[in-house]
Amino acid sequence: MAGALFALIGSLAAIAGVMYAAWLVVHVVLPWIGRRASGREQAFTRAAEDRARTLFLSKLTPAQRRSWLARRRFSVTAPSGARYTIAPYDPYNIRASDALFCLQVGGNTPDYDKLLAQKLLIECDETLFLAKANVRSYSVEWDARKEAALEDCRARGLLLEA
């Protein structure tokens, strides 16, 4: 009788162990692999995050800072006059009135650094931004702008690909 009871307890413990291992795989291991695969591993110290946030906020205009702090997004006006809205760093976090843009920033840096880099690229060289970003739009106008940007950046030697 006692043996059967111990066997039952052992079986239940084994089942619980397997279920816990499965939970770990689903909730810990797979998300970690996903972050590594997308280059989004967040291994930053609190100090690094704070430092990046401070620099990011210091480079926003007062209006951009107010907008970011209130709504977690801000507008950037490019030299052409086009306005883009930047939301928290993610795929396709940049939008115009009729298009979405995906611009990844390389390197293992806090997201605030990546947001700052996105803002600077749009403000300093919109053509390079358009050449680099993936564009999703219903408007064919953006296809033409993207092609023109690629041509311009190739002519300036800014793109590595042939």
Next chain:
Amino acid sequence: MAALGPRPLHVLRILDETGDTQIGYDPDDAAAVRQVEERFEELMRRNFVAFDVSTQPGRLLRTFDPEAKEIIISHQFSGG
């Protein structure tokens, strides 16, 4: 008439895993400028991207500009 003091330090910021690494240098110190320029060029060879943010609007830098008061250097960009 105000006396002319030393020029304020220029700064090169490299965005990295610590948030950023800041290198301040005296623009009148030729050796310091050369050292920073070498660091800049090394990063450009690794396809980093540099912005002069001391002007409004800022500008993309392809070569080191010792007159730029603040330069921010980011890793390269790619489409998602």
